Amino acid sequence: MLVSAFLLGLLGSFHCVGMCGPIAFMLPVDRKNSLKKVSQIAIYHLGRLLSYSILGLIFGLVGKSLSLFGFQQQLSIGIGILMILVVLIPQKTFTNYNFSKPIYKLISKVKSALGSALKKKTADTFLTIGFLNGFLPCGLVYMAVFAAVASGNALSGSLYMTVFGLGTIPLMTTAIYFSHFLKGTARQKIQKAIPVFVIFIGALFILRGLGLGIPYLSPAPIFDMISGDIECH
Template sequence: MLLSALLLGLISSFHCMGMCGPIAMMLPLDRTNQARKITQLWLYHLGRITAYTTIGLLFGLLGRGLLMAGFQQHLSIIIGLIMIIVVVVPEKQLVRINGSGPILKLLSSVKTKLGKQFQKKTYTSLFTIGLLNGFLPCGMVYMALFGALAMQDPLLGMGYMVLYGLGTVPLLSLVVFVPDIFSARMRNKIQRIIPYAAVCIGILFILRGLGLGIPYVSPSDMNLFVKAMPNCGM
């Protein structure tokens, strides 16, 4: 299932080209020194992945708590259904749900700090921009976090989000070096494919939870999860 994180990251990067791509292209990079530019870009990506990993740790801990509470049997099915719902519900609606009360103030603070970092050209500012960007609302990141929750382990939750973040790196780096590599028409076509691919990943989680005995895809219930209270008696 960890491989699904890498796949989800790659799929998300097409979405990110429209949402986070402008941020990547506006980064205060050194345009005269190629080696320095690459280093700065990787610091930005490292900041994003650090944010994803931190949240992945929290969701992994939450998943571990659900495992210990005995909710492991149907958790993967629920996560798969939520992933599909996230695709069906428009992202603007999701942002509207998050943008209320204290959360709205928090997001406003993050955006303000993000804007200030663009005025600097230090290595620290590039990392900070990536870190703050990683905490901004994004439907695809939500899907990845549900996957981290389904891992039911803090380390696996972190690993899931690291792989997700790495999956977004290639295309987001490409738009920095070759901004016009994809035409608007091509990007629109790709955007139409993303929901279908995301639904397929959601279905994969549902199949995993059903325990149909299909190797690697839907293993039996006995092999699906590590039991919270294993019976070691003879």
């Protein structure tokens, strides 16, 4: 599943560039010192990874609390179905209902803090910008968060989100250096492929939840394995 996290981040970063690209373009990096510029960009990415890992930790704990009640398989199936529905349901359905209203004030504060950070050039600026950037609303991040919930524990959820963040680094770094590289039909084609890949990941979660006894892909429920061992003896 970690491979799916990296690929979701890698392909999804074409969407991320559209959403967070302006922030990357506005990073107050040192244009004269290339070595310093690289370190500043690395710190920016570190901040994003930190926020993603925290999100994964939080939602992984949510998944763990549900798995304690024996809902982990059902949760995996439910998350998979939800990921597929989000892709298939027309986008205007979500725009007609502003689901972010309850946290709108919090998002506004994040944006305000981000704007203030972009005006500074201190050592901690890039870490702050990256950290705040990671908490901005993003459809692809929501998909990764769904997967973190389905992971069933805090460590796995945090790791999933971190690997997702690592997948976004190549293209987000390219956006900082070569903004013109991200234009054209290639970007449009990859953006069209993202929903297909999200559906594929959703199908994997459904398959995992079914517990068909396929190693690594759809392992049998732990109770079945225990009862099987008892029968063998």
